[in-house]
Amino acid sequence: MDIFRGPDLNSSSSCNSTGSVHVTPSKSQKDLGVQLVLSLALGATALITFCVLRPRWPQLYAARKRRIEPQIRLPELGTSFFGWMPKLYRITEHEVLASAGLDAFVFLNFFKMAIRLFCVMGFFALVVLLPINNRFRDFRPTFGDNKTEDGKDISQLGLSPTLLPLDDDDSSFGMYKGGHHKDLSSERTYLWAYVFFTYLFVAMTMYTINWETIRIIKFRQDYLGSQSTVTDRTFRLTGVPEDLRSEGRVKHLIEKLEIGSVECVTMCRNWKEVDDLMDDRDKLLRKLETAWAKYLQSQNKDKQTQRPGQVAAPANGNPTPHIDEEAGETQRVLEDNTDNPHMMEGERPQTTIRYGPFLLRSRKVDAIDYYEEKLRRIDSKIVAARKKDFKPTDMALVTMDSVASCQMVIQARIDPRPGSLLTKATPAPSDLVWKNTYAMRGIRRLKSWSITTFICILTILWIFPTVFLASLLSFCTVEKTAPAFAAWLKDHPIMYSLLQNGVPTLVVSLLNVAVPYLYDWLSNYQGMISHGDVELSVISKNFFFTFFNTFFVFAISLTGLDFLSKLQDFLKDTSKIPRAISDDVEWLSVFYISFIMLQGIGLMPFRMLEFGSVVLHPIYRAMSSTPRDYAELEKPPVFQYGFYLPTALLIFNLCLIYSVLRWGFAILIFGIIYFVLGYFTFKYMVMYAMDQPQHATGGAWRIICYRIMIGLIIFEIVMVGQIAAESAFVQSIFILPLIPFTIWYSYYFKKRYEPLTKYIALRAIRSTEDHEDAVLMDEQFADEGESRPSQALFRRGSTLDEYREKGVTFVNPSLVVPLKQPWVYRDPPPLPTEEETNTSTEELPSLVMPNTVSGLGIGDANVWRDSGADAA
Structure with missing residues (x-):
């Protein structure tokens, strides 16, 4: 027997004057059967496929x-x-x-x-x-x-x-x-x-x-109390008055409360300049890698068009660049997924740059050389920007020497003025949105x-x-x-x-x-x-x-x-x-x-x-x-x-x-x-x-x-x-x-x-020496007929969060992250050392081949380097 009555399909009176009755579907048990069969068909198909x-x-x-x-x-x-x-x-x-x-x-x-x-x-x-x-x-x-x-x-x-x-x-x-x-x-x-x-x-x-x-x-x-990560020991201090906006003064202020020692203080500063430079560098890096991918694909096609045993002549008499033996698979993938019919044999990709008044003049230049030069210049700006002293904001990240000290600060109020020196828990360093740390409240x-x-x-x-x-x-x-x-x-x-x-x-x-x-x-x-x-x-x-x-x-x-x-x-x-x-x-x-x-x-x-x-x-x-x-x-x-x-x-x-x-x-x-x-x-x-x-x-x-x-x-x-x-x-x-x-x-x-x-x-906070407290907490779990989570969970001596945060610190990545080099071949390039990251651009290694290709000499390259590199 149908429980609900839907519109009568054989009666014109089932529709009202507006021409529409219900946003709901019809309401018979037969409809449920149809829906069940449809859902079972969809679900079974997806499950079997999985x-x-x-x-x-x-x-x-x-x-x-x-x-x-x-x-x-x-x-x-x-x-x-x-x-x-x-x-x-x-x-x-x-x-x-x-x-x-x-x-x-x-x-x-x-x-x-x-x-x-x-x-x-x-x-x-x-x-x-x-x-x-x-x-x-x-x-x-x-x-x-x-x-x-x-x-x-x-x-x-x-x-x-x-x-x-x-x-x-x-x-x-x-x-x-x-x-x-x-x-x-x-x-x-x-x-x-x-x-x-x-x-x-x-x-x-x-x-x-x-x-x-x-x-x-x-x-x-039990999970959080058994670990001691840098996040668990760090709190966020907001509403810092202008007279306290320095690492030393914040550290002195917190230690005066006599609730623990301060391990380090990170004063959030206006890092917008260096953050923007890092964003621009990432875009340039990808453009350079795309140009290299096009060139290597072109070279691979040239080799395939040669007769067996014939060696492809390098363009303009320049030596053929070294190709990593392990790059073969990547090159085949690139070939399968990219088609450049407009490229001539041996020709390197080009890009158009604009320069002059109102950028009305334009010229086509070698894309690899151009983006390499742009990358060198922006690396120079980043190295210089990282050495600047940026203006502090009203937020600081304070790392204490223990989890207990940090939690006492977080759960307390340390200043009698409303909105001043507020304490909050801090997310993990990898979870922080650093661009918002220096934005005004x-x-x-x-x-x-x-x-x-x-x-x-x-x-x-x-x-x-x-x-x-x-x-x-x-x-x-x-x-x-x-x-x-x-x-x-x-x-x-x-x-x-x-x-x-x-x-x-x-x-x-x-x-x-x-x-x-x-x-x-x-x-x-x-x-x-x-x-x-x-x-x-x-x-x-x-x-x-x-x-x-x-x-x-x-x-x-x-x-x-x-x-x-x-x-x-x-x-x-x-x-x-x-x-x-x-x-x-x-x-x-x-x-x-x-x-x-x-x-x-x-x-x-x-x-x-x-x-x-x-x-x-x-x-x-x-x-x-x-x-x-x-x-x-x-x-x-x-x-x-x-x-x-x-x-x-x-x-x-x-x-x-x-x-x-x-x-x-x-x-x-x-x-x-x-x-x-x-x-x-x-x-x-x-x-x-x-x-x-x-x-x-x-x-x-x-x-x-x-x-x-x-x-x-x-x-x-x-x-x-x-x-x-x-x-x-x-x-x-x-x-x-x-x-x-x-x-x-x-x-x-x-x-x-x-x-x-x-x-x-x-x-709940304990160290490895807190055996008596651990026994006491275990007894509280005994009435539930299950073991304490730590007994089975943390027998390896660490938690997932501790693995995630091993070796990390509360520092804006834009200030310390190594400057990635172009990824051209199958294996990723090695990360530059800290010494290489801090060098000037004149000392940075170049990925561009010696001399020139596509008919441009060194002197020709300097023309666009001087006139249009920054304007593009």
Whole structure:
């Protein structure tokens, strides 16, 4: 029996006057079957393809394992077709923490928490709530215009314009029977079950959050307390007054506090000049390497066109440059991926330079000589710039002699003046965005608020294309714009189901994949100090977008073109919003089931397949021309939590919101499937396939918990509206206290747990000599029936962060990084020594061949060196 009634394909009255009814798909169980078959087909195809390609493409599917330090050992998964699955399952969370870090540990534990919680909730939804809903809530929703099928106004008949139960013997699709409806007063007692399970599920969710938070805090404190990296001993000091802006004065100020010795101080200075020079040098270096690649390819083609045994004559009588014997493979790759039909035999690539007044004069010169000279000149500027004394800013990075001293400073206030000498934790040196360390605080704050405001406005503006796309996908729009196609759909119910059910979920899924790239790009311009902060910001922004557009926009209005009029009504009377949401939530049940099906069963295996990387790899390879380009193709892709976590949080909240309702059991079942598949998929990605260059020390857990609390509040509002729609006001009033209680719980969580997700407790910090403290902490883990994480995790005597930060210091890389030489042949050039980096450009080695090529002599080369090199 169909639970929901969709538009009648054989009745013209199913479409309203606007020509469009519902942004939701049709709502029959048959549609769910079609969506399930489609999702299974997509997922099975991707999974089988992955199992076939995984052992054949280890450079992609085991990229991280091939490049991590040998000390970090990952279990071998083997090359069998399905044999990798049980081995991946047996990887413990201790091994995840040791080899992938805190962020991966927190991310995967969110999936495990969801599985445990929804298994229990799903049991109650299936065993208790499903029989209740089948007995009392066998709904037939009304049309959008609140009229019966024969055009009578429901309000005139005394019927509720929302969801009404039919008689048990009613098998028709009508809203009423003979103009009469059943007395609902005898049936409202079942709504107390809704009240009970709303309280139960809210309590279970909060208990699960508490239990998992305490557990994560213990792992986090033990992990961070057992290590002593330069990051753990360094804090960021902002708001430094002008009279204290020197390394010596800051060191004296901190040591006067008598909380420890200062190891070193890095005063952030205005390094914009040297940073810009390094950026320009990187661009020049790549242009020079591209020119060399073109020339070597031309030489290789010349050799292939010669008769066997004939030696190619060098251009202009110059000696042929030495070609490394190991460069043969690279040259063949370059030849296969680049075609230069315009080049003559033996000719070197040229480039056009402009010089003179207003750069009106131009001349073609040898590209290799030109870029080599430009590189020499910019190297000279960099060497000179590195010796300058740059103006200090109001920020300093202070490294203490111990982790405990650093944590005491971070968790304290050292100056009575507001905004002065503020202390914060410092990200790792490789995680710092150095260009933002010397930006003015006011400018960074202005950029942050401006982009945040722009993103909020943009997210709201996404309503209109979302509603427009949804209205285009409705059957009534098709019937109005393409009657012949609509008639064909009536004769093919499976295709109709795909249009009404599969296509909208696919469009929403693709939108949720595409938009995060835009938000990620915008977040990088907000002036944040670290890449980890950017990642957390992307998670928040993308969740706001996915939740707002996927749930709120669909739930607030079922009619695409009627959205603005409904929005005006809600602005006039906001009390209508809970009732409208509760009514429309029932309509959207099948849509969200289809959405979760597609995300979990259909698209999750594609994430493990890295479909985007596979598709784009030939394109990137065709665009590559230099050895450096090909080496960068071998780097593992970056795992970005901001792209994956928001969708998982959305599905978690959908499972909460629908847990008590008619289709709650189905949404919970497919939600469990989503999180099970997601756990295995993302576990493989973070462990074997993808890199995580930045680490936020598990900071995403705070975002996860607060977003779940938002879902709880929406769940409670929906249940109030659902029960109030049945005129059961007493039961709905009993749910109202949950809303302020959930808000209070968020403040409770913030005060009790959040500090321990940001800082390291002093008692958790220990050295190798702190045996008594270690025994005491072990006893605190004993009551949980598991060993202390450090016993199994850190037996090698080091953590992943300590491996990452071995030998690094808080110094702007632009000041000390060796100046890379052009990568011409297969093997990368050796890094220059510190002495070579600091020499003048006249002493730098040259890659250009002696004399000249392409008909230019030394004297000719000086012409463009003097007149146009700097002007180009």
